[in-house]
Amino acid sequence: MGTSRNVERRTILKAAGATAATLGLAATTGCGGNSGSGNGTVTIRYAWWGAEERAKKINQSIALFEKKYPKIKVKTDFQDYVAFWEKFQTQAAGGNPPDVFQNAVGFLRKYDKRGILLDLKSQVDAGNLSLDNFREGVTKVGEVDGKQLGIPVGSNTMALVIDKKAFRKAGVEAAPGWTWDDYFKALKTIYDKTKVPGDTGYFGIMYLYDVYLRQNGKAFFTDDGLGFEQADLTEWWTDAYNRVKAGIITSPKIVEQDKPQSSLSAGHAASEFTWDNFAVRYTAEGDSDYGLAPIPTTDGKDTGQYLASLMLSGSARTSHPKEVAQFIDFMVHDAEVGKIMGYDRGILASTEQYDAFKPTDTVAKEIAQYEEDTAKAGVLGTITPHPSGADTVEAAFLRISGDMAQGKSKVSDAVKQFFDESEAAFQA
Structure with missing residues (x-):
């Protein structure tokens, strides 16, 4: 999440509202084009926005995931903020959004309304995704109307x-x-x-x-x-x-x-x-x-x-909800991933990753201290719907x-x- 002048947050008019009517059709169209193979290997598609440095870190993290889960392959796609949402809307309108994707609070109700987002609570109940060991209040960012539509990867205020x-x-x-x-x-x-x-x-x-x-x-x-x-x-x-x-x-x-x-x-x-x-x-x-x-x-x-967050969401049209949940779980809890990602998407949301990453530069240390001091002050409330x-x-x-x-x-x-x-x- 950022200021309105930040490249990840500004100029979203092109990406927002322009195809809202078209998106209404998405709720009635097919399933995602997810792939599987005869040997039991499945491929899930993961999309995000960000710069090249973020892409390098995410690809390193994916390599660790595929090593732990050799039967799950991850196909990646990333653009800058505006291009990401333009492409996402086109994919959603065609009934084929990515299986898992980076998301933000301003889009949760919009895409839930159109039947795009997977309620991850079923995967939590099935044991494929854990909501334990998150910093206090962070997971609330991804909750909408009793559904868990996003899992935070980082937090900011x-x-x-x-x-x-x-x-x-x-x-x-x-x-x-x-x-x-x-x-x-x-x-x-x-x-x-x-x-x-x-x-x-x-x-x-x-x-x-x-x-x-x-x-x-x-x-x-x-x-x-x-x-x-x-x-x-x-x-x-x-x-x-x-x-x-x-x-x-x-x-x-x-x-x-x-x-x-x-x-x-x-x-x-x-x-x-x-x-x-x-x-x-x-x-x-x-x-x-x-x-x-x-x-x-x-x-x-x-x-x-309050704490805001970038998060990971799943597609309601995915053919592989279990694998999507396992991927999200790994990306938000694995300690090595935390060391790789650092504060690229905010202060790390899970305690496993937060404890694993030790910032060495002055700015990152100050950011971590600021959030720690703000939390200790007891001023943080729940994010506005x-x-x-x-x-x-x-x-x-x-x-x-x-x-x-x-x-x-x-x-x-x-x-x-x-x-x-x-x-x-x-x-x-």
Whole structure:
């Protein structure tokens, strides 16, 4: 799971909603084209999104799996985020999705609604897949309406990445329990003293707004729609627009010009909200000193945070549910796989893998410590439900907020447009 600006999370409009009507046909079409052989060997198809480095690690892990299960062969397929979901929708519409695939919470209800996802509880009951030895609360991410539709491979939570040098130069500190008022005052101080905007654009990150809403007794989503009112978003975006115009927030035009680099690592901001495990990108991209800071709060206590996760799901059309379950079980529990994968997809979800991997670089150590400290603080709640269409809604939130911040639309018009597009996405 990541910020809206992360390549794995942004520009999903093409991959979401465009073929929703077609996908409705998938529930009535055939079985997956899985293969078997006369000697009892079966082949399952595994697909994921990510870069070449992730592919190398996954292929190493698969080699270990095939050594342990010589009668199961794994055929692999991977693309970048957008291409993955485009291809997946085509395969799902044709009744032939991969047997097992990487998934995220925003897609669970969408594809469960279309009969694409395998309820893995039957395989847990059969002893082919274990839900034991997971870090507390992680498996809840893959639960929908009493069904286990995904098994987490890693976890992450929202965090604030700061340019430590900029914060020190401005004489401000990101301290546990600080409030949103403290945060925005810090941004103004940073801008006044360094002429660098304080934040890259918090207002367009759906998952951050969810955290803020949770701090105030609401949530971004309910089971079947939005959990907040137009007045709530009007206030959020009005304040953001004023801060952009005041120079406290990076201009969206500069954010676009900096892509694919973050404006934080480009030196055009002093902080950025993101998923904690994405912190590695800033050290790789920039030349300052970056670190993880606490989420601002409304009351000085409740951060609204929860664990999100990338996960593995199975196809309801697979001819080999047992083998799919055995593969998932191996990939999430095997200690050697944990050592290979590291924190590529978040902090390792099972205790076997979490204990097996010992981070050696400074950034990975800080990410692990951040999640450990957050868990100890007792602030982590249960992830907000994501209704069918949540992926399209997230893309709309990012796009419309960006137009609003650039003055292409009035705040009132942007809010109305977002609610209209969200309603259409939920009904698709």
